[in-house]
Amino acid sequence: MATYKLVISYDGTAYHGFQYQENAYTVQEALEKAIHKLYGEMIRVGAAGRTDAGVHARGQVVSFRAPETIPGERLGQALRGVLPRDIVVVEAGRVDDGFLSRKDAKGKVYTYTIDNGPHKDVFMRNYSWHLPRRLDLEKMQKTAILFLGEHDFKSFQAAGSPVKTTVRTISSLTVTKKNRFVVLRFEGNGFLYKMVRRITGTLARVGLGKREPGEVLLALRDGERRFAGPTAPPGGLCLEKVLY
Amino acid sequence: MATYKLVISYDGTAYHGFQYQENAYTVQEALEKAIHKLYGEMIRVGAAGRTDAGVHARGQVVSFRAPETIPGERLGQALRGVLPRDIVVVEAGRVDDGFLSRKDAKGKVYTYTIDNGPHKDVFMRNYSWHLPRRLDLEKMQKTAILFLGEHDFKSFQAAGSPVKTTVRTISSLTVTKKNRFVVLRFEGNGFLYKMVRRITGTLARVGLGKREPGEVLLALRDGERRFAGPTAPPGGLCLEKVLY
Numbered sequence A, B: 001m002a003t004y005k006l007v008i009s010y011d012g013t014a015y016h017g018f019q020y021q022e023n024a025y026t027v028q029e030a031l032e033k034a035i036h037k038l039y040g041e042m043i044r045v046g047a048a049g050r051t052d053a054g055v056h057a058r059g060q061v062v063s064f065r066a067p068e069t070i071p072g073e074r075l076g077q078a079l080r081g082v083l084p085r086d087i088v089v090v091e092a093g094r095v096d097d098g099f100l101s102r103k104d105a106k107g108k109v110y111t112y113t114i115d116n117g118p119h120k121d122v123f124m125r126n127y128s129w130h131l132p133r134r135l136d137l138e139k140m141q142k143t144a145i146l147f148l149g150e151h152d153f154k155s156f157q158a159a160g161s162p163v164k165t166t167v168r169t170i171s172s173l174t175v176t177k178k179n180r181f182v183v184l185r186f187e188g189n190g191f192l193y194k195m196v197r198r199i200t201g202t203l204a205r206v207g208l209g210k211r212e213p214g215e216v217l218l219a220l221r222d223g224e225r226r227f228a229g230p231t232a233p234p235g236g237l238c239l240e241k242v243l244y
Helices: A027-039 A072-080 A137-147 A195-207 A213-221 B027-039 B072-080 B137-147 B195-207 B213-221
Strands: A002-010 A056-066 A087-095 A107-115 A149-152 A167-178 A181-188 A237-243 B002-010 B056-066 B087-095 B107-115 B149-152 B167-178 B181-188 B237-243
Touching: A002 A072, A027 A056, A027 A072, A027 A087, A072 A087, A107 A195, A137 A167, A137 A181, A137 A195, A137 A213, A167 A195, A181 A195, A195 A213, A195 A237, B002 B072, B027 B056, B027 B072, B027 B087, B072 B087, B107 B195, B137 B167, B137 B181, B137 B195, B137 B213, B167 B195, B181 B195, B195 B213, B195 B237
Parallel strands: A056 A237, B056 B237
Antiparallel strands: A002 A056, A002 A087, A107 A181, A107 A237, A149 A167, A167 A181, B002 B056, B002 B087, B107 B181, B107 B237, B149 B167, B167 B181
């Protein structure tokens, strides 16, 4: 037996998230089915980040243990032949035993894309959140700075997710505009359930002039949940990279 | 009765092209169904360019005649409410009687996108042609120049399309690279059936070192069909703009 690591990219539109579910098709199931075709046995995989239904990934990292029947350098090619069209293997190879994609991750990079054009960009309809009203980019950028560093993000997590601590560190949060698209890029040591989408929803409200930076501070510092959110829709979110 | 003009954008992936077909779902049918919902009657529409199955449009122009029940400035909004998610109205309004999207078009702009990355970009899988081998961009650019101006493009049309003349003028053909994507941009007074995709296929072979510029000249000047093509797949093609 040996340990293998994959970097995969997927269009999450057709999936009910990454993680296995009894009654819904997930990326994990698609991946395990493909791996089953190669090894002839059921092998469980683990992912660095459990993306939700409709959320995408450019650099999701997956690890699993399997027999040494396929050389590490041939694994990517083999998997590409059996995976569905909306999951692509970017990198694949053997790694040191004991590697765990989730536990060993030091941080993650996510992007959230807002389509700020007057009408929806049809080619980006599954990969962005369409907000036709003009966003005040400067105000969003200034408010984004408030999230930097270590904070208790309990107001920015979705209810019902048990975690030991809700303290996380965001090392970078940028808001940039390219043509009609406003892209928020988050880098941090970890993110609570729906945290990126709730921060995005909050910053979008700031950009629309419906929330003030002072209110965001109240949500962040004093845990005033009513000033946090709403949760931005899943399609705009993409797990870009896992840092080790 | 009045004449109306639409500029529409669509993801052609799910359609068997623009033009109505008895046994297949097309953009025209989707559009006419939506218009039927607004006017309560069947109205025929005409498009500037008849895109093939799987081909996309960012600026397709459509014209039709309809009763004056919906003001021109409200037509776009009304259509957006009844069209499927993969067809978006960019502009809509009333125009002078006698306007015909196809007949009045002075020219068209198409782009063809090649994904030249080592592995397929999963988000561009329906909007590009994946060619993992390195393309010689300079050679493609130099060969592209041969197509400029007025030529008899008979070697670059697909068989079985009756046209009065196969002479067309390409006023601009650029080959640019942005990150992993090579984009060919065509501007001309008109294009024969599958002509953009055959020129793209030809230039791709040049980029891969499998065809020489001299051979392309033979296809173009002397009608040597065996040096033209292959026809690039439909997904990479997009009708960007119709010129009037």
